[in-house]
Amino acid sequence: MTSVSKSGAARNRFNATNLAVLKPFKFNPAGQVQDLQFSHWLAEFSPRSLLIIALLFLLWPGFAMAQSNYSFAQALDALWRWLPFIVTKGFLLNLIVSFLTMFIGTIAGVLLGLGQVSPLRPLARLSWFITQLFRNSPWLVLLFIVMLALPFEIEIGGEVYPIPDWLKAVFGLALPIMANISEIVRGAIVSVPTGQWEAAESLAYSRQQTLWMVILPQCFKRMIPPWMNWYAILTMATPLISLLGVEEIITLSRQAMEAEDNHPELLVPFFGFALIIFFAYCYPIARLTIRLEKRFVVRQ
Amino acid sequence: MTNSDWTPDQPLVSIKDVHKSFGDLEVLKGVSLDVRQGEVICIIGPSGSGKSTLIRCVNALNTIDSGSIKVEGIEVNDPDLDKLELRKNVGMVFQQYNLFPHKTALENVMMAPIKVLKQSAEEVEERAHALIKRVNLVGKENSYPGELSGGQQQRVAIARSLAMNPDVMLFDEVTAALDPETVNEVLLAIKDLAQDGMTCILVTHEMGFAREVADHIYFTDRGIIVEHGPPATFFTEATDPRTQEFLSQIL
Numbered sequence: 001m002t003s004v005s006k007s008g009a010a011r012n013r014f015n016a017t018n019l020a021v022l023k024p025f026k027f028n029p030a031g032q033v034q035d036l037q038f039s040h041w042l043a044e045f046s047p048r049s050l051l052i053i054a055l056l057f058l059l060w061p062g063f064a065m066a067q068s069n070y071s072f073a074q075a076l077d078a079l080w081r082w083l084p085f086i087v088t089k090g091f092l093l094n095l096i097v098s099f100l101t102m103f104i105g106t107i108a109g110v111l112l113g114l115g116q117v118s119p120l121r122p123l124a125r126l127s128w129f130i131t132q133l134f135r136n137s138p139w140l141v142l143l144f145i146v147m148l149a150l151p152f153e154i155e156i157g158g159e160v161y162p163i164p165d166w167l168k169a170v171f172g173l174a175l176p177i178m179a180n181i182s183e184i185v186r187g188a189i190v191s192v193p194t195g196q197w198e199a200a201e202s203l204a205y206s207r208q209q210t211l212w213m214v215i216l217p218q219c220f221k222r223m224i225p226p227w228m229n230w231y232a233i234l235t236m237a238t239p240l241i242s243l244l245g246v247e248e249i250i251t252l253s254r255q256a257m258e259a260e261d262n263h264p265e266l267l268v269p270f271f272g273f274a275l276i277i278f279f280a281y282c283y284p285i286a287r288l289t290i291r292l293e294k295r296f297v298v299r300q
Numbered sequence: 301m302t303n304s305d306w307t308p309d310q311p312l313v314s315i316k317d318v319h320k321s322f323g324d325l326e327v328l329k330g331v332s333l334d335v336r337q338g339e340v341i342c343i344i345g346p347s348g349s350g351k352s353t354l355i356r357c358v359n360a361l362n363t364i365d366s367g368s369i370k371v372e373g374i375e376v377n378d379p380d381l382d383k384l385e386l387r388k389n390v391g392m393v394f395q396q397y398n399l400f401p402h403k404t405a406l407e408n409v410m411m412a413p414i415k416v417l418k419q420s421a422e423e424v425e426e427r428a429h430a431l432i433k434r435v436n437l438v439g440k441e442n443s444y445p446g447e448l449s450g451g452q453q454q455r456v457a458i459a460r461s462l463a464m465n466p467d468v469m470l471f472d473e474v475t476a477a478l479d480p481e482t483v484n485e486v487l488l489a490i491k492d493l494a495q496d497g498m499t500c501i502l503v504t505h506e507m508g509f510a511r512e513v514a515d516h517i518y519f520t521d522r523g524i525i526v527e528h529g530p531p532a533t534f535f536t537e538a539t540d541p542r543t544q545e546f547l548s549q550i551l
Contacts, residue, residue: 193396195394195396195398196398196400198361199392199398199399199457200400201361201383201387202359202361202390202391202461203387203411203412203416203460203461204384204385204387204388204416204417204464205384205415205416209415213411213415214400217402218400218401218402
């Protein structure tokens with residue numbers, strides 16, 4: 001809450017990097033499913049605190065106004081004109097990127113997580129290493145590496161297909177998501193009592209059958225809240241890709257502000273709007289995450 | 301999987317000079333015993349004497365370091381052992397029931413025969429209902445384990461194991477985690493099995509029960525079998541001081 005008074009733009013853009021991913025590495029042998037700090041933090045905003053934040057934003061232009069003849073009303077007017085463009089061309093891309101990233105990250109993460117609990121030692125070690133590597137790397141660095149390492153076009157059957165920047169960004173963001181999903185899967189599997197493995201084994205289930213018919217169905221529910229938690233974190237992190245020139249909401253907001261002669265009064269309405277739209281999207285997800293978490297805890 | 305050399309007049313389970321260590325701790329120091337078909341044996345002894353480890357070795361949940369365990373002539377201490385084939389013939393019931401919490405009682409019973417033995421669902425369901433009836437749980441078919449008492453869960457676990465039609469049943473302190481008032485219903489279910497001719501190996505602390513159903517009682521302490529005999533003589537004519545001390549504490 002204390003950071004709320006900081007510039008909305010800076011806060012918005014680096015929101016995600018201040019979170020779980022940059023925390024010091026902690027080995028988690030007990031295999032608890034990851035905590036949902038981010039969702040808790042987000043879900044704990046009460047409607048009243050939201051009102052106070054909104055008031056702060058309304059007061060701010062009052063101070064700035066004195067220095068310029070460009071009025072706050074004009075800035076809001078400019079925002080209003082650009083709004084359809086920013087939302088349909090910008091925010092929509094953020095959402096598409098978040099969906100695709102989550103899709104790819106989840107599939108890769110589940111495979112990697114299953115690799116971590118594999119009885120084949122080399123496979124388990126390798127999966128563990130990949131998981132830790134991508135879980136503990138700064139997202140922006142991963143994004144830059146993927147951006148520069150992937151070709152900008154590929155040739156399939158004589159036809160050349162360009163790879164758009166946003167698709168490369170999806171691959172870049174999918175890496176840390178994959179690693180964190182991998183940990184969720186591993187943690188959930190390890191959290192099932194060993195008695196379940198033994199019971200299934202003594203009924204002549206093979207390891208694969210035990211995993212798919214007995215263990216995974218039991219931990220599926222446990223994986224949903226942390227999975228949603230990571231989706232919210234990811235969505236909040238998508239503005240990172242504006243640093244790579246992808247035309248998402250922040251990039252387009254800046255372009256719009258440039259078109260409006262870069263009046264400093266535009267900063268708060270435009271970035272404030274980005275903040276609000278992300279909040280409006282992620283807040284219900286966080287609330288739902290916490291509700292599901294509580295429900296699943298009670299039923300355990 | 302029955303080994304061609306094995307005939308029903310030989311011991312169904314034959315344990316010979318089994319040694320087993322966990323790290324530096326040797327929990328089994330040369331244990332030998334035979335179980336014939338239809339026989340019920342009870343293994344008793346103080347905590348940490350290796351009883352549970354021993355029966356967990358019989359269905360290869362634990363491996364042994366040396367010695368031999370043969371189930372219907374199949375050597376369990378064999379690196380090439382097909383554990384799944386072995387376990388199809390050896391049922392096991394645990395202290396903590398270990399029912400699958402996401403499945404109903406009936407599904408718990410039906411799952412393994414359908415998925416592992418690939419038997420037809422209709423036939424298995426018929427058998428499952430009969431087993432549920434046998435362990436006296438009619439009406440609880442669609443309850444989830446979380447909705448059942450410990451004693452009820454344990455009886456479902458027995459039915460689940462029986463659904464595989466095993467040749468021998470292992471019971472690992474199956475009443476130790478139960479409330480006293482539910483112990484009896486589980487013991488009754490086991491007694492019913494024993495009288496029906498099922499070969500059973502029980503690790504138990506229920507002396508009265510052991511005396512009543514066992515054909516043979518083994519007393520283990522610190523990894524060896526100290527004394528054994530039929531219940532008629534075991535409880536009254538124990539000669540080893542360790543057995544006498546244990547019995548005096550328990551009885």
